[in-house]
Amino acid sequence: MDDKKQLVAKEAIKYVESGMTLGLGSGSTVEWFLKYLSDEMKLGLNIVGVPTSKKTERLANHYGIPLVELAKETTIDLAVDGADLVFSDLNLLKGGGGSLVREKLIDWIAEKLVIIVDDSKMVNQSGQFEVPVEVLSFGWEKTKELIEAQGYTCQLRVINDETFISDNGNFILDCKVDKLYDLNRAHIYLKQITGVVDTGLFVNMVDLVMIGDKHGVREMNGS
Ligand SMILES: O=C[C@H](O)[C@H](O)[C@H](O)COP(=O)(O)O
Numbered sequence: 350m351d352d353k354k355q356l357v358a359k360e361a362i363k364y365v366e367s368g369m370t371l372g373l374g375s376g377s378t379v380e381w382f383l384k385y386l387s388d389e390m391k392l393g394l395n396i397v398g399v400p401t402s403k404k405t406e407r408l409a410n411h412y413g414i415p416l417v418e419l420a421k422e423t424t425i426d427l428a429v430d431g432a433d434l435v436f437s438d439l440n441l442l443k444g445g446g447g448s449l450v451r452e453k454l455i456d457w458i459a460e461k462l463v464i465i466v467d468d469s470k471m472v473n474q475s476g477q478f479e480v481p482v483e484v485l486s487f488g489w490e491k492t493k494e495l496i497e498a499q500g501y502t503c504q505l506r507v508i509n510d511e512t513f514i515s516d517n518g519n520f521i522l523d524c525k526v527d528k529l530y531d532l533n534r535a536h537i538y539l540k541q542i543t544g545v546v547d548t549g550l551f552v553n554m555v556d557l558v559m560i561g562d563k564h565g566v567r568e569m570n571g572s
Pocket residue numbers: 374375376377378379430431432433442443444445446447448449452
């Protein structure tokens with residue numbers, strides 16, 4: 350799996366040009382991308398990055414990739430991010446690493462969003478899915494009840510016996526649902542619940558998905 354992640358991360362470098370401001374996604378595939386980016390920077394590539402998580406920020410610092418704040422005047426030429434699942438319409442399920450809010454904002458405003466995944470992430474939109482939902486810690490059990498009233502079964506994310514806290518100081522609920530036919534509708538319904546910060550459903554955002562498989566890297570264009 351890691352070979353495929355490495356392969357696709359390396360290939361994505363071809364879309365990076367000097368002078369760009371890059372949205373730097375999160376997750377293990379993007380971690381490879383950061384490594385290849387730093388290799389290219391040693392050869393003269395000149396970019397700045399906006400990280401989508403504290404973990405990515407730490408790694409970018411480690412590699413000497415210059416970072417800028419996401420401010421009013423910041424524009425992002427290209428965001429490169431991973432995904433937990435990519436559906437056949439190229440909508441995404443993200444948030445496995447808990448970085449969904451910062452990722453969504455940066456991926457959304459980017460001129461171009463390239464998603465890098467290995468082929469295990471490509472799925473059909475049928476069957477049971479678990480949607481990560483970032484919620485305020487305040488009253489989270491009530492928010493959970495409101496989400497569950499929409500047909501989900503939610504579990505508070507706990508890692509190593511400790512409640513997972515997002516970079517924004519919030520909790521994550523992993524919400525199982527039997528059918529997820531209309532992602533946009535599911536996202537809108539969840540998002541209107543008070544206490545929900547955002548969902549791991551990324552709809553109509555992708556420009557290009559790059560997929561690493563045993564034959565190499567293939568690409569699928571979004572709308
Ligand atoms: O919150 C985490 C992000 O959405 C990641 O992009 C996603 O989990 C994919 O990570 P990985 O490349 O490690 O599979």
